[in-house]
Amino acid sequence: MSSSSSAIESVLVENRVFPPAESVVKAARVSGMAQYQAMCDTFEKDFEGTWAKLARENLVWNKPFTRTLDESKAPFYKWFDDGELNASANCLDRHMGTTVENKTAIIFEADDGTVTQVSYKELLARVSQFANALKACGIRQSDRVLIYMPMTVEGVIAMQACARIGATHSVVFGGLSAKALPERTTAAWSGGGGPCDGHRRGG
Numbered sequence: 001m002s003s004s005s006s007a008i009e010s011v012l013v014e015n016r017v018f019p020p021a022e023s024v025v026k027a028a029r030v031s032g033m034a035q036y037q038a039m040c041d042t043f044e045k046d047f048e049g050t051w052a053k054l055a056r057e058n059l060v061w062n063k064p065f066t067r068t069l070d071e072s073k074a075p076f077y078k079w080f081d082d083g084e085l086n087a088s089a090n091c092l093d094r095h096m097g098t099t100v101e102n103k104t105a106i107i108f109e110a111d112d113g114t115v116t117q118v119s120y121k122e123l124l125a126r127v128s129q130f131a132n133a134l135k136a137c138g139i140r141q142s143d144r145v146l147i148y149m150p151m152t153v154e155g156v157i158a159m160q161a162c163a164r165i166g167a168t169h170s171v172v173f174g175g176l177s178a179k180a181l182p183e184r185t186t187a188a189w190s191g192g193g194g195p196c197d198g199h200r201r202g203g
Contacts, residue, residue, distance in 0.1 A: 048068045048069050049068075051068055051069075051079075052065075052068040055068075055080060059085055059090055060085060060086075060089060060090055060093075060094050061083050061084065061085050062084045062085055062086060063082075063083055063084035063085075064083055065080040065081070065082055065083025066082055066083075067080070067081060067082050068080060086163070086164065086166075087163040088127060088131075088160045088161070088163040088164035089164070091160065092105075092120055092123060092124040092127060092160070093124065095120045095121075096120075096121065096124065100120055101119065101120050101121040102119050102120070102121060103119060103120060104117045104118070104119060105118055105119060105120045105122075105123045106118045106123065106153055106156060108152065108153045110200070111200040111201055111202065112200065116153060118153055123156075123157070123160070126157050127157050127160040127161050127164060128161075128164070130157050130158060130160075130161035131161040131162075131164045131165050133161075134161055134162070134165060134167065135165060139162075139165065139167050140165070140166075140167070141165060141166035141167065142166060142167070142168065143167045143168070144167070144168045144169070144170070145162050145167045145168070145169045145170070146169070146170050146172060146181075146184075146185055147159060147162070147169055147170070147171045147172065148172045148174055148181060149171075149174045150173070150174035150175060150201060151173070151174075155171075155174075159171065170184065170185075172184050175201060
């Protein structure tokens with residue numbers, strides 16, 4: 001069988017366009033290509049100013065930044081380096097007292113098919129409880145915590161709690177073996193650990 005390479009038809013090329021439904025367009029943050037292109041043009045004209053504007057409008061700062069980008073030691077760039085914020089507070093606290101607080105933050109389906117929905121308000125309460133438990137165990141800002149947990153709501157809570165108190169955290173997926181744990185702690189010693197007592201996975 002002989003065939004020239006030009007006779008081969010690629011099935012990897014896709015040129016079809018699938019426009020979204022009108023209801024999707026109306027609910028989208030970027031309504032279409034015109035708005036997308038306008039945003040691109042804004043960044044091209046003043047990317048530092050545009051990022052600064054977005055950062056001020058969309059994040060809650062404990063200490064407002066005065067410098068958007070420090071490129072004095074390129075390629076080691078620093079963004080908003082003289083400002084301070086809390087990642088957990090920006091994920092959760094900012095929504096309290098708004099219509100978002102009772103909206104679903106997490107939808108989790110367990111191995112047996114049970115579905116759990118957690119609102120932003122509920123998640124904040126559970127994260128605060130876990131953060132207080134960490135502090136009661138002596139974990140403080142800049143401490144290193146290892147989170148050895150499966151993919152569960154509690155895993156998210158543990159990560160959020162660490163961010164809340166300013167503890168650096170490393171996440172090791174709970175499905176990995178016990179041998180994998182020390183291998184991942186050698187480079188960064190952990191001052192505390194967040195394990196779970198059991199989890200059903202794959203039956």
